[in-house]
Amino acid sequence: xxxxxxxxxxxxxxxxxxxxxxxxxxxxxxxxxxxxxxxxxxxxxxxxxxxxxxxxxxxxxxxxxxxxxxxxxxxxxxxxxxxxxxxxxxxxxxxxxxxxxxxxxxxxxxxxxxxxxxxxxxxxxxxxxxxxxxxxxxxxxxxxxxxxxxxxxxxxxxxxxxxxxxxxxxxxxxxxxxxxxxxxxxxxxxxxxxxxxxxxxxxxxxxxxxxxxxxxxxxxxxxxxxxxxxxxxxxxxxxxxxxxxxxxxxxxxxxxxxxxxxxxxxxxxxxxxxxxxxxxxxxxxxxxxxxxxxxxxxxxxxxxxxxxxxxxxxxxxxxxxxxxxxxxxxxxxxxxxxxxxxxxxxxxxxxxxxxxxxxxxxxxxxxxxxxxxxxxxxxxxxxxxxxxxxxxxxxxxxxxxxxxxxxxxxxxxxxxxxxxxxxxxxxxxxxxxxxxxxxxxxxxxxxxxxxxxxxxxxxxxxxxxxxxxxxxxxxxxxxxxxxxxxxxxxxxxxxxxxxxxxxxxxxxxxxxxxxxxxxxxxxxxxxxxxxxxxxxxx
Numbered sequence: 001x002x003x004x005x006x007x008x009x010x011x012x013x014x015x016x017x018x019x020x021x022x023x024x025x026x027x028x029x030x031x032x033x034x035x036x037x038x039x040x041x042x043x044x045x046x047x048x049x050x051x052x053x054x055x056x057x058x059x060x061x062x063x064x065x066x067x068x069x070x071x072x073x074x075x076x077x078x079x080x081x082x083x084x085x086x087x088x089x090x091x092x093x094x095x096x097x098x099x100x101x102x103x104x105x106x107x108x109x110x111x112x113x114x115x116x117x118x119x120x121x122x123x124x125x126x127x128x129x130x131x132x133x134x135x136x137x138x139x140x141x142x143x144x145x146x147x148x149x150x151x152x153x154x155x156x157x158x159x160x161x162x163x164x165x166x167x168x169x170x171x172x173x174x175x176x177x178x179x180x181x182x183x184x185x186x187x188x189x190x191x192x193x194x195x196x197x198x199x200x201x202x203x204x205x206x207x208x209x210x211x212x213x214x215x216x217x218x219x220x221x222x223x224x225x226x227x228x229x230x231x232x233x234x235x236x237x238x239x240x241x242x243x244x245x246x247x248x249x250x251x252x253x254x255x256x257x258x259x260x261x262x263x264x265x266x267x268x269x270x271x272x273x274x275x276x277x278x279x280x281x282x283x284x285x286x287x288x289x290x291x292x293x294x295x296x297x298x299x300x301x302x303x304x305x306x307x308x309x310x311x312x313x314x315x316x317x318x319x320x321x322x323x324x325x326x327x328x329x330x331x332x333x334x335x336x337x338x339x340x341x342x343x344x345x346x347x348x349x350x351x352x353x354x355x356x357x358x359x360x361x362x363x364x365x366x367x368x369x370x371x372x373x374x375x376x377x378x379x380x381x382x383x384x385x386x387x388x389x390x391x392x393x394x395x396x397x398x399x400x401x402x403x404x405x406x407x408x409x410x411x412x413x414x415x416x417x418x419x420x421x422x423x424x425x426x427x428x429x430x431x432x433x434x435x436x437x438x439x440x441x442x443x444x445x446x447x448x449x450x451x452x453x454x455x456x457x458x459x460x461x462x463x464x465x466x467x468x469x470x471x472x473x474x475x476x477x478x479x480x481x482x483x484x485x486x487x488x489x490x491x492x493x494x495x496x497x498x499x500x501x502x503x504x505x506x507x508x509x510x511x512x513x514x515x516x517x518x519x520x521x522x523x524x525x526x527x528x529x530x531x532x533x534x535x536x537x538x
Contacts, residue, residue: 029235030536032518034259034529035248037390038416039211039241042194045179046124046132051261051436054176055529059216059237061179061199064092064118064158065170069522071440073170077113077180077200078158087165087480088142092158092173094118098223101204103196105188110221113180113200115152121180122150122160134177136447136458137438140166140477164478167485171439202232202532214239224532232532233520245390252513255285258536259521260513261529265393268336271513276337278513286513290338292350294437294525295508296445298342299385299398301501303463305429307382316376317407318500321383322362323369324401331506334393338511342504345493346435346445349507350525352482353442353489360494361504369405379406387432388416394505395432424456426463433461433502437526442489446473449496464501 036052048057064078078092098113100106125134126148142149142161149161162169172178185198197205202224203216216237224231240257242248245264252260263272273279278288299321306314327341343363344355355361373379383402387395392413399409414422422428437444447453450473453460469492476488497504510527517537522530 030233031236031238032234032259032531032534032536033238033240033257035240035242035251035257037241037243037245037248039243040214040239041417043197043205043208043214044194045176045181045199046130046134047194048176048179049133051527051529056214056239057176057179057197057199058201058529059203059531060197060201060205061176061181062098062201063176063178063180064173066174067440067524067526067528069524071524071526073174076174077118078173081170087167088162090160090162090169090173092118092160094156094158095223096156098200099221100182100185100200101198101219102221103185103198105182105185105198111182111184114155115158116155117180117182118158119150119152120183120186122178123148124181124186125177131456132177133459134175136453137172137175137177139452140164140169165480166477167480167482168439168441168443168477171441171444175438203237206236211241213241222532226533233535234531237531252515253282253285255515258515258518259529261511261527263335263338263511264390265334272336272338274332274336285516287516289510289512289514289521289523291510291523292525293508293510293527294348294350294440295434295527296342296346296348297339297394297432297434297505297508298346299503299505300428300431300433300462301503302426302429302461303465303501304426307429309381313376313378315499316372317378317381317383318503319362320369320372320378320405320407321398321402322500322503323365323372324405324407325362325398325503325505326364326401327506328364330394330397334397335506339506339508342506344504345490345497346448346502346504347442347489347493348437348445351437351440351442351445353486353493355490355493360490360497362497362500366404373405373407381407383407383409383430385409385411385430385432386414386419386422386428387411388419389413391432398503423461426455426461434508435459440525442486442493443473443477446476446489446492446496449501462501464496464499466495466499469495 038052040052040056045057045061048054062076065073066076068074079095080093082091099110102110125132126138140162142163151159186193189196202219202222204219206217207215218232218235222231246266249267251257301318331339340349343358344361347353385395395411399411402409448459449464451465451470455461472488472492476485479485520533520535
């Protein structure tokens with residue numbers, strides 16, 4: 001009898017073990033898993049300034065408008081909109097079937113989204129106490145003694161008044177900075193709102209252990225449908241935080257992750273052929289999505305950090321560095337041909353205003369670089385280039401390039417968070433940078449160099465200032481004629497590149513490696529991660 005009892009007890013333990021294992025492994029759920037090598041610091045959308053934070057927040061929140069995979073503006077929280085004849089008044093009519101996630105701030109219930117929520121959310125972006133990196137995006141909005149001109153005419157109608165016509169404004173209200181959040185949640189959680197996010201998105205917050213895992217679960221009341229089926233189709237999203245990209249890559253290849261974006265030098269040759277195609281041995285497990293990416297990769301100089309040089313010398317030094325870099329070989333050997341050499345200005349390939357003539361930027365020309373060094377007594381000058389681990393190979397390529405023209409360049413590796421902090425404080429003289437389009441208009445790139453956007457209030461990390469450039473910018477943003485505006489954009493790009501506050505390296509491409517069991521994972525040229533349409537094979 002004792003033996004039988006022990007046998008039944010062991011059988012019970014085995015049943016319990018396997019039941020728990022199945023539950024712990026979430027085999028009954030469809031969970032999309034991906035890794036972030038850079039830790040997420042907050043899930044508050046007013047701080048969503050880079051891809052790791054934008055991707056996570058995009059699952060939790062909605063904006064008034066959004067872009068589809070073809071970069072067309074489409075409705076989201078706003079079902080329609082209107083622009084006044086003078087281009088200064090924008091009226092948005094909201095959907096009446098959108099609710100915030102069920103949360104303790106509502107007593108465990110939910111609440112419908114109204115126009116006052118948009119007013120509240122937009123005012124958070126410009127609240128100086130929050131120090132949002134997106135504070136600059138509403139610079140065209142009219143201000144008076146009562147603040148910014150964000151108005152709720154009733155529960156369904158939201159209006160914005162601008163000081164001047166600004167054709168890119170519809171793109172502005174598609175940015176994650178402007179995602180709509182409820183006042184109740186912000187007040188209920190206070191400074192911890194970024195760790196207890198409440199939005200309207202296809203997924204709702206479930207769990208977050210910093211540096212380990214972040215989990216979002218399906219929002220069962222999400223307002224969007226596809227072919228009569230309510231979105232999203234999967235049950236959850238799980239974000240891991242493995243810092244080592246080589247380890248994360250191996251986990252992806254084993255099927256532990258469903259998606260991987262971009263390519264790292266340590267495994268690029270393992271995955272890609274020299275001409276950028278997926279190697280045949282992975283075709284049974286992975287497919288590759290490759291398309292133009294509105295991302296310009298470049299090096300930035302702090303214009304104020306001249307290291308005992310005159311302004312003329314420092315400008316010549318910057319120009320010499322730009323001429324010294326062989327971008328075609330850099331892409332061929334370091335990136336397997338992924339990207340377009342940065343021979344033009346800051347405006348990337350694929351956007352109107354991009355220089356197709358090759359006359360704005362810099363091409364590899366050692367003779368011009370040598371002449372600048374000689375004529376301006378720059379031989380033996382020192383630079384120190386700061387870059388994160390991911391970009392050290394590019395930094396060392398530049399290091400060897402400038403050495404050929406007699407300029408010494410030390411390369412220092414820096415943690416991403418430290419680099420971001422020192423960059424914002426203006427404490428880096430020469431550093432690797434990139435800019436991904438928040439909205440598909442060249443103004444988004446050109447605004448990086450206007451005087452009023454000096455960091456930390458804006459994204460002008462170079463402290464570049466040019467009166468002609470600023471006046472051209474003012475003319476461009478007030479110009480309603482598309483062709484004339486593009487002409488002004490090219491003039492701005494030309495003026496800035498002549499002063500050379502940046503060294504354009506390349507215009508990037510979106511590379512997405514996706515597990516074959518995944519379908520419906522769209523992609524656009526801003527590399528936005530949208531998981532609401534994803535489906536998973538059993």
